[in-house]
Amino acid sequence: MLARRSMPAQPSPITPLSALPSDAPDRRGVLVAALLLVLAIALGYANSLSGPFVYDDYMSIPYNPTIRALSADVLRPPGDGATVSGRPVLNLSFALNYAIGGLDVQGYHLVNVAIHACAALALLGLFRRTFFLAAPPDALRRHALPVAAALAAIWALHPLQTESVTYLVQRAESLMGMFYLLTLYAFVRSTQSTAPFGWRLAAWVACALGMATKENMVSAPLLVLLYDRAFVGGSFAAAWRARRGFYLALAATWLLLAALVLTTGGNRGGSAGFDVGINFVPYVLTQIPAFVRYACLCVWPYPLVFDYGAFFVQPNAAFFLQATVVAAFLVGTGWSLIRFPKLGVLGFLALAVLAPTSLIPGTTQMVVEHRLYLPLAAAVALLAPLVRLGRPVILGPLAVLIVVALGGATAARNRVYQTEVGLWADTVAKAPANTVARSSYGAALAGLGRRSEALREHLAALALNPEYVPALANVGLALSEMGRPADALPYLTRAVELSPRKAAAHLNLGITLGLLNRSPEALAHFAEAVQLNPLLPAAHNNYGDALCRSGQVAEGLHHLDQALALQPDYVEAHLNRAAALVRLQRMPEARTAFATAIRLKPGDAAPYISWANFLLNQGQLAEALAAYESGLQLKPDAADARYSYATALARAERYADAVSQFEATLRLRPDDASAHNNLANSLAALDRVADAIPHYEAALKLRPDDARTHDNLGLALARSGRLAEAAKHFATAVRLDPSLTEAREHLSRAQAQEKGLRD
Numbered sequence: 001m002l003a004r005r006s007m008p009a010q011p012s013p014i015t016p017l018s019a020l021p022s023d024a025p026d027r028r029g030v031l032v033a034a035l036l037l038v039l040a041i042a043l044g045y046a047n048s049l050s051g052p053f054v055y056d057d058y059m060s061i062p063y064n065p066t067i068r069a070l071s072a073d074v075l076r077p078p079g080d081g082a083t084v085s086g087r088p089v090l091n092l093s094f095a096l097n098y099a100i101g102g103l104d105v106q107g108y109h110l111v112n113v114a115i116h117a118c119a120a121l122a123l124l125g126l127f128r129r130t131f132f133l134a135a136p137p138d139a140l141r142r143h144a145l146p147v148a149a150a151l152a153a154i155w156a157l158h159p160l161q162t163e164s165v166t167y168l169v170q171r172a173e174s175l176m177g178m179f180y181l182l183t184l185y186a187f188v189r190s191t192q193s194t195a196p197f198g199w200r201l202a203a204w205v206a207c208a209l210g211m212a213t214k215e216n217m218v219s220a221p222l223l224v225l226l227y228d229r230a231f232v233g234g235s236f237a238a239a240w241r242a243r244r245g246f247y248l249a250l251a252a253t254w255l256l257l258a259a260l261v262l263t264t265g266g267n268r269g270g271s272a273g274f275d276v277g278i279n280f281v282p283y284v285l286t287q288i289p290a291f292v293r294y295a296c297l298c299v300w301p302y303p304l305v306f307d308y309g310a311f312f313v314q315p316n317a318a319f320f321l322q323a324t325v326v327a328a329f330l331v332g333t334g335w336s337l338i339r340f341p342k343l344g345v346l347g348f349l350a351l352a353v354l355a356p357t358s359l360i361p362g363t364t365q366m367v368v369e370h371r372l373y374l375p376l377a378a379a380v381a382l383l384a385p386l387v388r389l390g391r392p393v394i395l396g397p398l399a400v401l402i403v404v405a406l407g408g409a410t411a412a413r414n415r416v417y418q419t420e421v422g423l424w425a426d427t428v429a430k431a432p433a434n435t436v437a438r439s440s441y442g443a444a445l446a447g448l449g450r451r452s453e454a455l456r457e458h459l460a461a462l463a464l465n466p467e468y469v470p471a472l473a474n475v476g477l478a479l480s481e482m483g484r485p486a487d488a489l490p491y492l493t494r495a496v497e498l499s500p501r502k503a504a505a506h507l508n509l510g511i512t513l514g515l516l517n518r519s520p521e522a523l524a525h526f527a528e529a530v531q532l533n534p535l536l537p538a539a540h541n542n543y544g545d546a547l548c549r550s551g552q553v554a555e556g557l558h559h560l561d562q563a564l565a566l567q568p569d570y571v572e573a574h575l576n577r578a579a580a581l582v583r584l585q586r587m588p589e590a591r592t593a594f595a596t597a598i599r600l601k602p603g604d605a606a607p608y609i610s611w612a613n614f615l616l617n618q619g620q621l622a623e624a625l626a627a628y629e630s631g632l633q634l635k636p637d638a639a640d641a642r643y644s645y646a647t648a649l650a651r652a653e654r655y656a657d658a659v660s661q662f663e664a665t666l667r668l669r670p671d672d673a674s675a676h677n678n679l680a681n682s683l684a685a686l687d688r689v690a691d692a693i694p695h696y697e698a699a700l701k702l703r704p705d706d707a708r709t710h711d712n713l714g715l716a717l718a719r720s721g722r723l724a725e726a727a728k729h730f731a732t733a734v735r736l737d738p739s740l741t742e743a744r745e746h747l748s749r750a751q752a753q754e755k756g757l758r759d
Contacts, residue, residue: 030128033149034121037156041117044157044407044414048166049109051417055307055440057169060084060094062103065535065566067095078535081269083169086260089212090172108168115174116165120156122181123377124148129188131384133231139388147387150399155380157406159301162413163370167306172214173370179210180220180353180374183250187224190246191232200246207250211257216374218257219352221250226348230341271363278361285313286366287358291329292322294354294372298379304413306427308367309434346382350375364436420444428457435464439471446478454478469499473508485515496525503533511542522546530559537567545576553583571597571607579614605635609644616648624648639668643675650682658682673702677709680716689719707737714746723754 053062059082066073066084077084077091084091093111101107127148134141155161164173183206190199203224210217225239225247233239240247267273274280297304313319333347353374386395416426424441431437442457455478461471472495479488492509499505510525526543533539540563547556557580563573578593597607608631615624628645632638646661662679665672680695696713703709714729730747733740 029145033145034124037120037124037149037153038117040153040403040407041113041120041156044410045109045113045116045165047411048113048162048414048417049106051109051166051168051414052105052420053103053168054417054420054423055167055169056083057167060091060169061098061108063536064091064094065537066091067098068567070095070099076263079264079269080533081264081271083172085269085271086215086264087172087213088260089209090175090214093171093175105168108171109166112165112168112171112174115171115178116156116161119174119178119181120152122178122185123155124152126181126185126188127151127381127384129185129192130231132192139390140384143387143392146396147384150403151380151383153403154383154399154406155377157403157410158298158376158380159304159406159409159413160297160369160372160376162304162410162417163306163368164373166414166417167370170370173216173373176210176214176217177373179206179213180217181377182206183210183220184224184227187227188232191228200243200249204246204249204253208253208256211253212260215257215261216353216356216371218254218356219348221247221253223345223349223352224250226337226341226345230345272357272360274361276361276363278363280361282312283361283366284359286311288323288326289313289319290358290367291326291354293367294375295325295379297369298372298376301409303430304369305367305430306416306423307431307434307437307440308365309431309436310364311366346378349378421448433464435461435468435471438464439468439474442471442478443474446474446481451478451482455482467494467498469495469502469505472498473505476512477508480512480515485512488512489516501532503529503536503539506532507536507539507542510546514542514546519546519550523550535566537563537570537573540566541570541573541576544573544580548576548580548583553580556580557584569600571600571604572610574600575607575610575614578611582614582618582620603634605631605638605641607631608634609638609641612641612648613644616644616651621648621652625652637668639665639672642668643672643678646675646682647678650678650685653685655682655685659686671702673699673706673709676702677706677712681712684712684716684719689716692716693720705736707733707740707743710736711740711743711746714743714750718746718750718753723750726750727754 059078059080061067064078064082064084066077074092074095075088077086077088079085084094094108097108097111125148128144131140131144131148140147161174164170164177183203186199186203186206190196190203193199207217207220210220225236228239228243229236233242261268265273267276270276329347330351333344333351335344336347337344354371357368357371389395417423421441421444424437424444427434427437428441438457438461442454442461445451445457446454455475458471458475458478461468462475465471472491476488476492476495479485479491489509489512492505492512495502495505496509506525506529510522510529513519513522513525523543523546526539526546529536529539530543540559544556544559544561544563547553547559549556557577560573560577560580563570564577567573574593574597578590578597581587581590581593594607594611597611601607608627612624612627612631615621615627625645625648628641628648631641632645635641642661643665646658646665649655649658649661659679659682662675662682665675666679669675676695676699680692680699683689683692683695693713693716696709696716699709700706700713710729710733714726714733717723717726717729727747727750730743730750733743734747737743
């Protein structure tokens with residue numbers, strides 16, 4: 001008896017093109033499904049439109065000079081590691097936003113939501129047309145539209161997508177995802193059209209735009225080929241014979257991607273690559289728990305964390321279990337691509353989109369939720385076979401409940417993004433050992449004027465990583481803003497030592513050196529910042545102002561003009577330019593520059609106060625007093641401005657008014673030693689010596705080593721006839737500051753008078 005031979009597996013039958021139109025749902029049903037999907041997305045993201053710029057948004061949008069004009073520079077984004085680096089289409093999208101609405105965040109959010117909606121519509125069309133390729137009796141084919149709509153809605157309203165939609169700069173992910181899905185959709189349409197060229201051209205254009213949006217698009221040509229083999233051609237050979245030219249054109253987009261990668265030095269400006277200081281093997285091992293985390297979040301999206309920070313794995317039982325899961329998925333995907341190619345396409349999509357960031361070491365985060373923007377579509381597609389259970393009465397309402405629940409979770413997550421401090425507080429609560437989160441939370445607190453809390457968070461970040469440059473910079477800036485530049489200096493110096501090629505590090509150090517009156521050193525660091533990043537407006541502004549202060553006004557004015565060319569609405573640069581023009585005795589132009597600053601911030605006291613401070617230093621007392629008064633009308637509780645106003649009044653010998661303003665300063669800031677000292681000086685000038693003495697004493701309690709205050713108190717005591725006490729304070733002043741000749745003279749006079757009384 002002959003043994004029966006097994007037959008080789010045959011590819012799944014492919015639905016002929018001629019069979020598709022008769023089974024296709026009507027256009028009205030498609031339109032209704034699309035409108036409902038867009039409406040659901042609009043409702044889910046309605047509360048995301050006011051979220052501020054956060055974290056990486058700043059370098060790619062507000063501080064990105066290449067988006068300020070629709071010129072060729074838009075296609076040459078900064079190559080310094082910002083999110084837009086090497087991604088001209090992404091940069092162009094931000095430039096269009098800026099051209100329409102400037103830095104109004106609502107416009108950027110609206111575009112992000114619109115991109116997400118377009119991606120969801122492309123996914124709806126892709127699912128629907130893929131389900132039509134099933135054999136005619138199949139339930140997926142019969143219910144293609146409602147199933148596709150439900151799956152697209154689940155994908156679009158899943159809370160995991162918030163980081164790609166609500167976090168503005170991650171338009172990189174959603175825009176790339178939209179082009180990826182449009183490439184696939186246009187390809188599918190080309191296979192179902194009697195005139196395929198137009199659709200193939202659309203697929204190629206979408207693929208090229210995706211390559212110029214984000215590097216993860218690299219797998220799109222391969223995925224199209226795998227889809228063709230699994231759902232259309234039936235084999236690689238058949239797909240290649242039918243569409244060889246199309247696949248060669250898709251592959252040609254890799255040349256564009258390679259060229260764009262090279263514009264960032266091949267390592268995205270030092271933020272990702274094989275030469276950024278992160279070893280390949282330890283980094284790849286971190287992607288094993290990351291992959292498991294991603295899978296869990298697809299099923300149960302909680303807790304969502306904005307920034308997981310950097311970490312490295314420890315080989316323990318949990319890690320080996322995770323590695324087993326990942327290995328099983330890899331093997332399963334490979335096996336599926338051979339034996340079950342339709343299922344294998346989903347596994348390949350998930351792995352291929354994650355591969356660039358999973359295999360190329362990065363310097364900041366090992367787990368990033370926005371990377372799941374497209375892989376989530378593969379996970380959602382696994383739900384499609386449930387329709388074959390044949391219970392639409394149950395599955396329909398269940399799908400609606402799932403979509404509503406996911407939409408509610410998305411809206412809740414969007415609320416976290418509504419303030420920068422709230423976003424970082426949420427991140428710190430979920431990842432307290434995250435250096436980046438701690439430091440960024442501190443920066444957000446500093447922006448609200450909560451300096452002591454901010455400093456606490458910055459120091460906590462440094463405790464976690466003593467060489468984290470942003471934390472070093474933030475501690476230094478916080479100390480400088482608290483009036484402690486000498487304490488700030490070591491932190492900022494260390495930041496420059498660790499990042500000598502970072503313009504911002506030199507800029508921050510230069511600012512603090514300026515506060516310490518170390519002008520030549522400050523100038524050197526400002527010059528270095530300008531050289532390292534000629535497109536940084538703040539570098540030109542501070543360098544220009546420092547040059548003006550050092551007497552090099554013409555050169556300083558040139559850099560201030562550069563700052564304003566890069567950022568025309570830079571208020572501080574307008575004020576510094578006005579100051580430079582005053583130094584050149586060009587008062588009409590100076591007043592025009594000041595008026596521009598006021599126009600840019602009409603309800604802000606800061607321009608008035610900055611202008612008043614400069615005029616005071618230049619001896620323009622009348623104009624300085626008027627500017628202080630305008631500023632204080634807008635911000636009565638500005639303690640620094642009120643103190644400066646009081647100082648100007650004293651200089652104008654309006655001592656009674658000065659007393660009133662110094663007292664107001666002390667109500668706002670009771671522990672201000674300078675305010676106590678100068679209030680006492682004004683009281684003494686009004687012959688209210690008895691009232692002055694307690695304020696001198698209060699100043700010395702706060703600042704016991706102040707030689708000038710000891711001398712002032714000595715004079716007040718001498719005028720009150722308390723010569724012995726006066727002599728002690730004069731002697732202390734001389735001891736603290738031997739160069740204070742007037743204190744030495746006062747001491748000699750007091751001692752002589754005391755001796756004369758004894759004689």
